[in-house]
Amino acid sequence: MESYIIGETAYNHEGDFEYLKRMIVDIGEIPLNAIKFHLLLESSSCFQKKHPLAEGIKKWMFSREQWDDLIQFSHEKKLGVIALCDDIESIQFINESHRDIKAIELHATSLNEYYMLREAIKFPNQIILGIGGSTLDEIAYAVDFLKENGKKDILLMYGFQAYPTDYKDIHLSKMLKIKDLFNLAIGYADHTAYDDENNVDISALGAAMGFHILEKHYTPEFGVKRVDYHTAVGKEEMIRIKKKMDLYLNVFGGDLLRMSDREIQYGNIGPMKKAVVAKKDIHKGEKIRLEHLCFKRTEEESTIYQRDFTDLIGLEVLVDIHEDEIVDFTKVQYRFNKARYSELTGGLEEKK
Known part of the structure; x- marks a missing residue:
């Protein structure tokens, strides 16, 4: 089993198109397996008019044409593309123009949103469900909805997003129980503080338990105060995380009952x-x-x-x-x- 690491870009780009392209290049050079974008095409579909972010977030958004360019550029860098869709319009856009990407993801804030789930079942590939801060009933509702509509390729992304997350709130042991309960693949989305001395170890710990999928925030400017910088690591840290995950997975092994030649x-x-x-x-x-x-x-x-x-x-x-x-x-x-x-x-x- 090998590590599968998703480089999360979030809104660290702050609407700078070239900056996001730089992130794609970096993530491809490390190399990670996939890149994750936050897609938002209509802010009014996600925020109330009076919400503090309703207007401000518009300067961080890209057009459909820009997303066409960014997704194509990611493919050229040999990266799997994951689209975390913050509005229905984004899922519709993916279904219309980019049905070949690796996965779409529903954030935990939309886990039980009927209209988002209904649009998501039209996507032919993997659906990722963000389950941080969600009850078992909420997870079950989303999983059952997808399965009842013929979706089998479902990944649960576990991770408590406190920006940064305190150690005592991580509870990696929950991943084992959730995996057993739902019999689905599960990944770990780490949100440890960027300047925590144990960041690399905590990020890779899921691999020591046999979970090979990690989602981790990336930034080209480690420690620089930008949007979503609190938990984002740089190139050097991401490489260290990848090496440690591969080590842990090698030690963990695969089929527990099969004896090695040694x-x-x-x-x-x-x-x-x-x-x-x-x-x-x-x-x-x-x-x-x-x-x-x-x-x-x-x-x-x-x-x-x-x-x-x-x-x-x-x-x-x-x-x-x-x-x-x-x-x-x-x-x-x-x-x-x-x-x-x-x-x-x-x-x-x-x-x-």
């Missing part, structure tokens, strides 16, 4: 696990008794598992076996006791 080698009987050996000399013609055997580590491998050593008891030895020598079935006469047919048929044959 594990199998470690489990070999003889060189590692103790083998069945002669506790004392056993002479040809003798029948093996319990007191003839013991367990010791040996230089060579053995073919008998420790748990099967009792199968040797009572068998006749074909050659002299010396003390400390491995005892296996090549050195004994194994008598195959033929079962009576009547025993296998319950005596039915004899009753005929």
Whole structure:
């Protein structure tokens, strides 16, 4: 399993088209797997007229034509594109012009918004649901709505967005329970303070639990006071996070029940696990008794598992076996006791 990191741009660009293009270049050079944009085309669809951001956010918005350019540019940089749609118009735009992007995302603020969900089911690819600060009932409503309308490729993005998030509010253990409850892929959206000394470690911790998807805010100007800078990391930090995630995932492994080649080698009987050996000399013609055997580590491998050593008891030895020598079935006469047919048929044959 490899890490999958989404570079979140949010509104850090502050409406500067070229600045956002610079972010795309950086995220592609790190390289991350995907880039996430906040799309808002009609502010009146998202904010009340009297809302403090209703007018101010307009200077951070791009036109449909600009988004066409930015999405195409991201494809050229080999990045998956994720569109977090803040209004219905944005989902409609994606459905009309960019149905080939990786995913659309509904923010936690729109998790149960009927009209947004209804438009989202028209999108052919993955739908991401932001579930930070949401109850299980709210998550279930959105998941059920999508599934009942034929959507199967659903990703739950967990992350408490407090800008920055306090350690005690992260609760990574919830991801395990949510994954079990909904049986869906789940990712971690980290919002640790940009200047926190543990930022890299906390961002990568989900990977230590087997969660390979991370969403992380990025900025080309680390620590500079811009919109959404509070939790955004720079190029150097993002590279460190990626390396640490890959390390954690490598240690975590994949299929927990499958043994690696090294594990199998470690489990070999003889060189590692103790083998069945002669506790004392056993002479040809003798029948093996319990007191003839013991367990010791040996230089060579053995073919008998420790748990099967009792199968040797009572068998006749074909050659002299010396003390400390491995005892296996090549050195004994194994008598195959033929079962009576009547025993296998319950005596039915004899009753005929």
